[in-house]
Amino acid sequence: MIEVRELTKSFGGTSVLRGIDLTLEQGQVLVVIGPSGSGKSTLLRCLNALEVPTSGTVTIGRARVEFRPNEKPRKKDVLALRRQSGMVFQAYHLFPHFTALQNVMEGQVTVRRRPKNEARAKALQLLAKVGLEDRADAYPHQLSGGQQQRVGIARAMSIDPELLLFDEPTSALDPELVREVLKVIRELAEEGRTMMIVTHEMKFAREVADRIVLLDGGVIVEEGPPDQLFGQPREARTRQFLSLLMERSLV
Amino acid sequence: MGETTNLDIFTDSFLPLLKAGIAFTVPLTLISFALGLVLAMLTALARLSDLRPLAWAAGFYIWIIRGTPLLVQLFIIFYGLPSLGILIDAFPAAVIGFSLSVGAYGSEIIRASIVSIPKGQWEAAYSLGETRLQALRRIILPQAARVSVPPLSNSFISLVKDTSLAATLTVTELFQKGQQITAAVYKPLLIYSEVALIYLIFCTVLALLQRQLERYFDRYSTV
Numbered sequence: 001m002i003e004v005r006e007l008t009k010s011f012g013g014t015s016v017l018r019g020i021d022l023t024l025e026q027g028q029v030l031v032v033i034g035p036s037g038s039g040k041s042t043l044l045r046c047l048n049a050l051e052v053p054t055s056g057t058v059t060i061g062r063a064r065v066e067f068r069p070n071e072k073p074r075k076k077d078v079l080a081l082r083r084q085s086g087m088v089f090q091a092y093h094l095f096p097h098f099t100a101l102q103n104v105m106e107g108q109v110t111v112r113r114r115p116k117n118e119a120r121a122k123a124l125q126l127l128a129k130v131g132l133e134d135r136a137d138a139y140p141h142q143l144s145g146g147q148q149q150r151v152g153i154a155r156a157m158s159i160d161p162e163l164l165l166f167d168e169p170t171s172a173l174d175p176e177l178v179r180e181v182l183k184v185i186r187e188l189a190e191e192g193r194t195m196m197i198v199t200h201e202m203k204f205a206r207e208v209a210d211r212i213v214l215l216d217g218g219v220i221v222e223e224g225p226p227d228q229l230f231g232q233p234r235e236a237r238t239r240q241f242l243s244l245l246m247e248r249s250l251v
Numbered sequence: 252m253g254e255t256t257n258l259d260i261f262t263d264s265f266l267p268l269l270k271a272g273i274a275f276t277v278p279l280t281l282i283s284f285a286l287g288l289v290l291a292m293l294t295a296l297a298r299l300s301d302l303r304p305l306a307w308a309a310g311f312y313i314w315i316i317r318g319t320p321l322l323v324q325l326f327i328i329f330y331g332l333p334s335l336g337i338l339i340d341a342f343p344a345a346v347i348g349f350s351l352s353v354g355a356y357g358s359e360i361i362r363a364s365i366v367s368i369p370k371g372q373w374e375a376a377y378s379l380g381e382t383r384l385q386a387l388r389r390i391i392l393p394q395a396a397r398v399s400v401p402p403l404s405n406s407f408i409s410l411v412k413d414t415s416l417a418a419t420l421t422v423t424e425l426f427q428k429g430q431q432i433t434a435a436v437y438k439p440l441l442i443y444s445e446v447a448l449i450y451l452i453f454c455t456v457l458a459l460l461q462r463q464l465e466r467y468f469d470r471y472s473t474v
């Protein structure tokens with residue numbers, strides 16, 4: 001189970017997250033939407049401990065860390081928390097000096113201390129899952145954006161995380177490549193993976209999400225199942241954001 | 252009894268010069284560069300470290316070495332230190348001087364190439380659960396190595412030529428040997444040109460090796 005309690009994050013004097021509470025059951029998919037600058041990336045990065053939250057409690061699987069202002073968390077706790085989640089980045093961030101296969105083996109070998117042959121077998125299996133078993137020996141620069149992002153997804157899964165985090169996984173892709181990546185994520189949802197996804201693909205969000213959260217100004221404005229949030233939004237701010245998205249997609 | 256031609260002098264002196272180069276210039280260069288690279292790596296990591304005193308000590312060392320002439324450093328080590336009771340033979344004294352120099356300049360090259368690797372690479376490594384040291388060793392340094400091959404090769408080639416300064420410490424390397432032969436046959440233009448030619452050969456071999464190394468790293472290209 002994933003639980004976030006009273007999570008805040010400030011950069012210098014600016015507070016970016018202002019008290020986030022979230023609960024996610026195993027196998028659930030949560031989609032986070034919201035205008036640019038609302039704190040979506042920061043929220044995901046706090047869960048993966050790429051940013052240290054200012055205060056609040058984060059529980060993912062077996063790891064639970066309580067953050068307090070002006071108090072450095074213990075390195076061991078941060079590492080333990082981080083190892084509970086896998087991150088898929090908007091710009092992929094594949095390791096350019098490794099092949100696709102090596103990218104998916106890296107975490108297994110270096111972090112999980114798996115024997116090489118075991119890690120290779122698992123990496124091949126994950127690459128097959130994202131439809132890239134035949135590109136295992138390609139370097140990232142030899143792959144299309146969509147293929148690179150699929151390797152990124154396989155890499156994030158390679159450490160057996162409790163939770164998968166996606167930060168706008170298709171925003172850097174050409175429109176014709178978006179579909180292949182969304183297809184992979186959809187399959188993972190059907191398999192019962194626990195996921196948190198930041199996306200602007202509303203049709204996809206509607207299909208894949210168990211719940212949707214609208215973030216604005218560092219707080220959760222509205223939360224609910226997709227049919228309710230898209231169909232009968234309660235908050236004026238939600239209606240405003242959705243109509244903005246509608247306008248944009250009609251252009 | 253034929254008279255000695257320039258060609259005879261050239262061919263007679265070629266082997267002794269080459270020998271001096273191979274016996275002293277080459278080992279002096281290789282040992283100093285190897286030790287210097289280790290020092291450069293440690294210094295670069297110290298400068299990037301969170302530990303203030305370590306970063307400060309590294310900065311101080313770089314400041315001293317870059318701010319003073321190599322020749323003066325060599326003289327301090329070989330001619331100066333004995334007055335403190337520290338006696339070092341000419342060859343090791345030269346190795347120490349050159350290594351310190353490579354360490355200082357090389358650390359700046361390595362530091363710059365580490366800093367040039369995009370932040371996303373650190374974050375991707377961290378997101379897999381790697382520690383800072385693991386990320387550095389597995390992800391950052393291999394990419395930084397590729398960036399630093401051309402500037403480090405430059406330092407290496409400069410070092411080949413800088414080792415001629417060891418002549419002033421009585422090391423009979425290539426240039427010193429040239430001086431000795433010149434004193435005997437009195438053909439400075441010929442002999443020093445020959446010395447230059449042998450340096451040129453050494454440096455050309457290195458440039459070819461550099462090309463091989465760059466090709467090796469180009470098996471993945473980020474562009």
Ligand SMILES: Nc1ncnc2c1ncn2[C@@H]1O[C@H](COP(=O)(O)OP(=O)(O)O)[C@@H](O)[C@H]1O
Nearest residue numbers: 011014016034035036037038039040041042043
């Ligand atoms: N490292 C940082 N330092 C300072 N401000 C930051 C940093 N990261 C994000 N911010 C600020 O936090 C706010 C939220 O950013 P972000 O989480 O990236 O929003 P979103 O992903 O929803 O577009 C923005 O105003 C951004 O400028």
Ligand SMILES: [Mg+2]
Nearest residue numbers: 040041042168
């Ligand atoms: Mg963002």
